[in-house]
Amino acid sequence: MDKIKELIQKHREIVMYLVFGVLTTLIGWVVYFAVLWAWKGIFSLPVDDTSSGMYIAGYTAAQVIQWIAAVLFAFFTNRKWVFTEADKDVSVWLQLVKFSGGRVITFFIDYVVTLFVAMGVAALIPALTSVTLFGREWNLAEIGSKVLAAVIVIICNYIFSKIFVFKNKKE
Numbered sequence: 250m251d252k253i254k255e256l257i258q259k260h261r262e263i264v265m266y267l268v269f270g271v272l273t274t275l276i277g278w279v280v281y282f283a284v285l286w287a288w289k290g291i292f293s294l295p296v297d298d299t300s301s302g303m304y305i306a307g308y309t310a311a312q313v314i315q316w317i318a319a320v321l322f323a324f325f326t327n328r329k330w331v332f333t334e335a336d337k338d339v340s341v342w343l344q345l346v347k348f349s350g351g352r353v354i355t356f357f358i359d360y361v362v363t364l365f366v367a368m369g370v371a372a373l374i375p376a377l378t379s380v381t382l383f384g385r386e387w388n389l390a391e392i393g394s395k396v397l398a399a400v401i402v403i404i405c406n407y408i409f410s411k412i413f414v415f416k417n418k419k420e
Contacts, residue, residue, distance in 0.1 A: 266331045272322070273322050280315045284315070285307055285391075299378065299391065331415075334418075359401075363391075
């Protein structure tokens with residue numbers, strides 16, 4: 250048990266980043282799927298639709314709303330609990346602008362990976378686009394593509410935050 254505590258203390262920043270990264274991802278997913286499912290319901294889109302113009306519009310709205318919620322949550326948790334050695338004399342607004350700028354880049358990575366992997370899987374394995382689980386139809390291509398994109402985005406966001414946003418105070 251002591252070795253685990255020691256390992257966590259040694260790598261505290263990465264451990265905390267992963268904890269808040271997972272929480273940020275979960276918040277983002279809840280917002281994303283709520284908006285996307287609402288959109289599909291309002292416009293009566295079939296569960297297996299991953300390429301129509303109406304789907305792309307709803308998908309884009311879900312991505313943007315998710316991004317806003319996730320960026321705000323991630324910024325404040327990262328600033329307070331993850332990058333505790335960062336220079337606190339730097340303006341919060343400057344950090345938020347830099348942080349958001351980096352997140353714009355990973356927004357596009359998320360957008361492209363999620364959309365094209367979902368479309369590709371749907372084309373290659375159409376059976377995954379309409380699976381009944383828990384009494385509801387699910388598009389596993391959408392869900393799987395979101396998981397893959399999240400892994401890529403979390404890694405990119407950590408690197409960007411560490412290098413450009415929450416730099417340690419210069420001695």
